[in-house]
Amino acid sequence: MLKGETLDRQRRGKARSSKARRAHQSERFETLLDEMSGAMSRVPGHEIDGAIERWLREIVLALEIDRSTVWEKASAELGFAATHWWARPGIPKLPRKMVSMRISPWLTAEALAGRPVMYSSPADLPTQERSLKRFLAAHGPEAQLMLPLEIGGAVVGGLTFGKFRGRWNWPPALVRRLRVVAQIIAGALDRKRTFIQGRKLREEVTVAARRAMMGQLAASIAHELNQPLSAVLSNVNAVRRMISGASFDRKEAVAALSDVAEDTKRAADIIRRVRALFQDNLSPNGNLEIGALLSELEGLLRSEAMLRRVSLRIEAAPCLPSVTGDRVQLQQCVLNLVLNAFDSIPPDSTRREVLIRAVQEESEWVTVAVRDTGRGIDDSVAGRLFEPFVTTKANGMGMGLLVTRCILERHGGRVCGNSNADLGATFKFTLPAIAKP
Numbered sequence: 001m002l003k004g005e006t007l008d009r010q011r012r013g014k015a016r017s018s019k020a021r022r023a024h025q026s027e028r029f030e031t032l033l034d035e036m037s038g039a040m041s042r043v044p045g046h047e048i049d050g051a052i053e054r055w056l057r058e059i060v061l062a063l064e065i066d067r068s069t070v071w072e073k074a075s076a077e078l079g080f081a082a083t084h085w086w087a088r089p090g091i092p093k094l095p096r097k098m099v100s101m102r103i104s105p106w107l108t109a110e111a112l113a114g115r116p117v118m119y120s121s122p123a124d125l126p127t128q129e130r131s132l133k134r135f136l137a138a139h140g141p142e143a144q145l146m147l148p149l150e151i152g153g154a155v156v157g158g159l160t161f162g163k164f165r166g167r168w169n170w171p172p173a174l175v176r177r178l179r180v181v182a183q184i185i186a187g188a189l190d191r192k193r194t195f196i197q198g199r200k201l202r203e204e205v206t207v208a209a210r211r212a213m214m215g216q217l218a219a220s221i222a223h224e225l226n227q228p229l230s231a232v233l234s235n236v237n238a239v240r241r242m243i244s245g246a247s248f249d250r251k252e253a254v255a256a257l258s259d260v261a262e263d264t265k266r267a268a269d270i271i272r273r274v275r276a277l278f279q280d281n282l283s284p285n286g287n288l289e290i291g292a293l294l295s296e297l298e299g300l301l302r303s304e305a306m307l308r309r310v311s312l313r314i315e316a317a318p319c320l321p322s323v324t325g326d327r328v329q330l331q332q333c334v335l336n337l338v339l340n341a342f343d344s345i346p347p348d349s350t351r352r353e354v355l356i357r358a359v360q361e362e363s364e365w366v367t368v369a370v371r372d373t374g375r376g377i378d379d380s381v382a383g384r385l386f387e388p389f390v391t392t393k394a395n396g397m398g399m400g401l402l403v404t405r406c407i408l409e410r411h412g413g414r415v416c417g418n419s420n421a422d423l424g425a426t427f428k429f430t431l432p433a434i435a436k437p
């Protein structure tokens, strides 16, 4: 066999195997893109940032790129800010808090206009881009591709990929794939934006709902105070009539004045309890006894129960472990659930019972369940109880349960509600218990 022929065959073999390798690589990358796009659409809002960084790593490693950075639009003066990045070990990281205007107004303008920028070496850049070249000399890369990140036609950021080892041309097939990556990341940033807006709305809603709850609470307190005060007034009037009249019955006057003393004490008691309820917790995340927390609320709840002709039972298991958190906020949760329980009992119903039960579940959880004999959860709201403005009441705000959930989640707890098998519904929340030393 001729020497030349062997070489030729070897070359053909090599070409075939590198073609096969490329095909294999490309298949692997398509799978990776599928996975990335799936994962990005499922990741919860608060984990999107972490997921972006994880996937930048996967992409960089799969494509033999050295560094990739996501830039999010900041302001007209700053341009884009580097928000996520990943670099192979040994490759310089971007300086912290980098903004694009400081690197290059030209590159920033191109990105803002939605134009991709690609170069094989800093030598290819426009001559006047001196500060950009200086930056690249210090922090790299050699070859760079910048793709705009767009949401619905508006530029929200940029995605850059860098190669650090000498001059390098970007193959069109690679650029096409990286465009898909840019689309996926733009989608993720869009979801993050929606998530942040939603969180802001929820926070605003919480403030509004708290205010409404304060109104309810104030009405309850006013009602409770009104009873002893009216009694005092009528007794004082009676004594005055007795003193000024002809028939002064000393014994009756003393009895009336004792009632006055009793009622005044009751009023003072109510005020003391209310004060305790609103006292600024010195340590907002102090240890709390659920039993004590319920007893503080008891007066308020009982007077409301009386008003609505509901029999209220409160059972707190002895020796419950403590929980940690903000007392007033957690009392608000109980109040929200109990007021809902009262609301759920139709005015003409003969079974009018609400039971509050605090128990320890397993060793790590304390549970408070509020069970009523009301009409049960309406089908029309069953899946949406904890969403804002969901209500079946003529004067409902539909925010009590949302507020309750927000508070509990902040405390590492959760809340759920279900109709009972027989009558009414049970709402229950669970908080992490503090382990006893």
Ligand SMILES: Nc1ncnc2c1ncn2[C@@H]1O[C@H](COP(=O)(O)OP(=O)(O)O)[C@@H](O)[C@H]1O
Pocket (backbone or CB within 6 Å): 336, 340, 341, 344, 372, 374, 375, 376, 377, 378, 381, 385, 390, 391, 392, 393, 395, 396, 397, 398, 399, 400, 401, 402, 424, 425, 426, 427
């Ligand atoms: N104990 C309960 N029994 C039946 N339905 C309830 C109960 N608690 C809440 N719900 C339902 O959930 C809705 C939302 O409750 P909530 O967020 O507190 O708002 P609101 O009390 O202003 O309606 C109520 O309108 C009611 O339909």
Ligand SMILES: [Mg+2]
Pocket (backbone or CB within 6 Å): 336, 339, 340, 399, 400, 401
């Ligand atoms: Mg409510």
